[in-house]
Amino acid sequence: MPELPEVQTVVTTLAPRVLRRRIRKVVHVRDDMVTPDGFDLKKNLTGKTITGLARRGKRIVFSIDGANSFFIHLGMTGRLMVEPKDAPLAIHTHLILDLGANARGEKQQLRFRDPRRFGEIRWLGCESCDEKMGIEPLVMRTSQLAEKFSRTTRAIKNALMDQSVVAGLGNIYVDESLFDARIHPLTPANTLTKSQVAALTQSIKRVLKRAITHRGSTLRDYADADGNAGAFQRLHRVYDRKGHPCPRCKTPIERIVLGGRSTHFCAHCQRQ
Numbered sequence: 148m149p150e151l152p153e154v155q156t157v158v159t160t161l162a163p164r165v166l167r168r169r170i171r172k173v174v175h176v177r178d179d180m181v182t183p184d185g186f187d188l189k190k191n192l193t194g195k196t197i198t199g200l201a202r203r204g205k206r207i208v209f210s211i212d213g214a215n216s217f218f219i220h221l222g223m224t225g226r227l228m229v230e231p232k233d234a235p236l237a238i239h240t241h242l243i244l245d246l247g248a249n250a251r252g253e254k255q256q257l258r259f260r261d262p263r264r265f266g267e268i269r270w271l272g273c274e275s276c277d278e279k280m281g282i283e284p285l286v287m288r289t290s291q292l293a294e295k296f297s298r299t300t301r302a303i304k305n306a307l308m309d310q311s312v313v314a315g316l317g318n319i320y321v322d323e324s325l326f327d328a329r330i331h332p333l334t335p336a337n338t339l340t341k342s343q344v345a346a347l348t349q350s351i352k353r354v355l356k357r358a359i360t361h362r363g364s365t366l367r368d369y370a371d372a373d374g375n376a377g378a379f380q381r382l383h384r385v386y387d388r389k390g391h392p393c394p395r396c397k398t399p400i401e402r403i404v405l406g407g408r409s410t411h412f413c414a415h416c417q418r419q
């Protein structure tokens with residue numbers, strides 16, 4: 148599933164292609180991908196200009212004139228691209244916005260495709276995206292993270308996967324961050340020491356920034372808005388590396404299942 152670095156890369160590559168463009172027409176929308184249920188997206192988007200594009204957690208938030216906004220969540224397999232109007236339409240395309248012609252006179256459409264349909268298109272109206280969303284990891288402070296952890300006895304891995312604790316992390320970057328900070332994934336969140344929380348805060352930022360620099364991780368089908376794959380998967384140190392030697396101590400990386408998700412760590416470097 149695309150996590151923060153992948154979603155950030157989509158936003159970065161998409162922004163120059165959609166900002167200040169007017170939505171001429173909603174050519175197609177698959178109604179059951181839209182929340183709230185029964186919302187008339189066609190009526191509310193037609194004729195509006197895209198005035199802002201931002202990431203919040205794993206959400207891609209579009210601001211449109213009139214102070215309204217909506218977001219697209221890529222789910223497991225979602226892709227968001229600007230394509231020529233006459234380009235062949237891929238199957239599983241759930242939203243098509245006609246953007247008219249760009250500066251070079253090329254007629255284009257914004258298309259959202261999601262074969263597995265775990266994605267979402269949600270109208271926010273004039274509300275903010277912040278309801279029930281956790282802290283933004285790139286700008287969080289140790290004290291904010293410590294406050295969140297003090298409220299839960301859950302394993303640190305599960306706490307970090309919870310979008311209401313930290314927004315934007317998923318399986319890959321939680322495993323990589325815990326390895327970087329030398330913290331065992333089963334450690335109860337409320338038992339972490341101050342220095343462990345400080346180390347983890349720095350590790351999460353370091354891992355995410357490196358991943359963004361490498362345009363995210365492509366495991367199966369993730370691509371940015373230009374259609375390019377990420378390269379960070381080659382730099383994973385524990386994620387999906389069961390049995391490979393730990394890059395620090397050469398102990399084979401272990402894999403366990405936690406909260407239904409595979410979890411990778413070095414039992415030597417990350418002591419419980």
Ligand SMILES: [Zn+2]
Binds near residue numbers: 393395397398415417
């Ligand atoms: Zn190790």
